[in-house]
Amino acid sequence: MKIHAKGHAHVRATHAKTLEFTGEREITPRATCVVGVAAAFDEEGLALLRGPVAVRLAAGPHVATGTAVVNPHHEVTDRLVLRRSDHASPDTFAFRSTLVASDLDPDFVAALGDPETEVTLTLTETGPRRPLVLVHRRGLPEPEGRPGLLWRAADASVDLDAARVPDEARAALADGGVIAASVSGALEGVSQTAGAWLADAAAQGARFDVTGDATGTVSALLAAGLPVAPAVHLGRTDRRALAAPAQAELARTAPAPVVFRASAADLGVLAEVLAGSAEDRRIAVPDGHPDLGHGVAWLPLSEAVGAVGGEEDERVFVLAPPERAAWNVDLRPLLPLLVEQGVTARTLSTVLRPFGISRRELYDALGDAPADRSASASQGAGPRNKGSRDKGREKK
Structure with a gap:
């Protein structure tokens, strides 16, 4: 301009x-x-x-x-x-x-x-742009200032309560555009399709800005490719609190992601607290790109300690749970059902990866090739839809 x-x-x-x-x-x-x-x-x-x-x-x-x-x-x-x-x-x-x-x-x-x-x-x-997802709760005043202008000029919109995500939103995501996403209530209640789309947006490097999210924790969880619940919220913390027995135990054993605000220098204390863990825990850290919204990069905690600059600046971090913690609530019986409902194995892999569940473990839990299940599910949907249309014609 x-x-x-x-x-x-x-x-x-x-x-x-x-x-x-x-x-x-x-x-x-x-x-x-x-x-x-x-x-x-x-x-x-x-x-x-x-x-x-x-x-x-x-x-x-x-x-x-x-x-x-x-x-x-x-x-x-x-x-x-x-x-x-x-x-x-x-x-x-x-x-x-x-x-x-x-x-x-x-x-x-x-x-x-x-x-x-x-x-x-x-x-x-000069780009390239990263996609920006602006999330707003219906019934509240529209976002103000620059986020409000971007909201009104968005390249596409998404109703997170709906059962379908418009093709325009998927195209805008691929092109690094701005997507205005609205929801009627809490983000925990978004539709299954919308939840999968949010996770896919994060996997494509999208940034997230949530109206009213003063702490940035909700935006950080979405940018990490995670649902906003379940999660353990520590709020604003520091090295002394992270080393204290209560928070240290939560960081070691919590079966859900742990989200907190702290200075980058405090990650070293967190690494010491988790030094006895069997694996190098993964943590979502700000991606370092100055742009509106929250964007993250997943790193092993040992690498994040030295990789995050601006030691005195407070950031929002998301610590992945221990590798096996996600299976404490046995999700495996649900996975084939999700695939039969049209959730792809790729989406499931993206959503479950921060919980320490590998692609191989996902395939083992499914029991056979996810692609075959998806194909059979889509083939099965055809006759049902056709039958519904035929019944509609008979009524006429």
Whole structure:
């Protein structure tokens, strides 16, 4: 998208950390980062931009280019700021910018000092985008701010209470689009089809943002490919609490995922607590991509301790249960029934993997080839549907 502005006699363009367009018509010489005034900003257009962007600044024959990353939490105001650092205040549109005011050559700056100069800033997504699933409970006010704009401009929508997921939603997921997902009640009550679709979305790298999820724990569970229940919620914790007997015992033995908020540095304490476990426990950690919503990556805990940066920043983590814990409630008799109802072995494998259940164990529990069961189930559905249609004709 393009943003148009004008030059100004007080443009100095000497700031070494930022570059700014402002909606104000007048500036002082102290505004050393401003390169364009009287700018008009398209709120919706800016809100829809996500991820890495190419930056192109032009004034007459002068052009300068760079790259930046859209700040997930930016708010469109009467100024647009690009920062070289990772500072993510709401007035920062993008950070990690390779183009700042002091990068412009003297001739370019001289052109910007002419009030008659037309200045254009072009921002172009360079992607690839990750899918974004915005989850909202019907009956509540629509999401506000940037999530609300993305919600209203979503590429597809999904009713999580319905028995079918629209093809448009599956296509948007594959294309890295935005999907507006609505539910009438708690997320624990979504339809079986919707639950499988949510798990598949997570497997495809989707990010999740849930309206009203102030702690981020629900979004983290969905991004990890897990249902929101059952789960053990520790809330906000720290190294001392994680090492305490009660929480340590929960982490060692809980038969469901353990979700908590802590600093990355505290993962080392968790690794010490679980050091005597038979296996290296897996943990879902933030994926490190700055974008709206929550995205995760599954890692062995031993690798996650050194892989998650920003030690002082609090994050939401999801610890998988011990490898065999999921079978404490014997799910095996249910698996053939789920396959006969159209749930694919691939979906079951995705959902059960964080619980430590391997694909081989899943196949053993099914007893024979899942593909054969799925095929027979779909073949069996044909005559039943046909019979229903025939009965309908007879009634007419």
